[in-house]
Amino acid sequence: MNSFRDQVVVVTGASSGIGRETARLFAAEGARVVLAARNAGRLQELARQCTGDHPPLIVPTDVTDRSQVDALIRRTLETWGQLDILVNNAGIGLFASAVEMSYEQYKAVIDVNFYGAIFCTQAALPSMI
DSSP: OOTTTTOEEEEETTTSHHHHHHHHHHHHTTOEEEEEOSOHHHHHHHHHHOOSSSOOEEOOOOTTOHHHHHHHHHHHHHHHSOOOEEEOOOOOOOOSOTTTOOHHHHHHHHIIIIIHHHHHHHHHHHHHO
């Protein structure tokens, strides 16, 4: 028996790295996986690699845009009627010294890594409580 069978899992940052592998593992465990990231092409590629009982739902999403995050959660609920797990994985890192980074670079990191997680959590919680 798969431990996540039929649970609905939203994975942000699903187009690469940890998010990609997390989505694949949840799908293999029978979850209904929602793939969210900015790169629709990479999400399509990942969806083809996800094995499991349910084809993944692909929702291109920029987590720094509150309206896109709201649309992500709305589509999840419209499609599967529930949301059980939110994997707040979207994130960016800049590999430069603190002196070399510009204000815009710092702001991008904070917008994705901090506010993106807050926006996703705020949008998902009402349906999860």
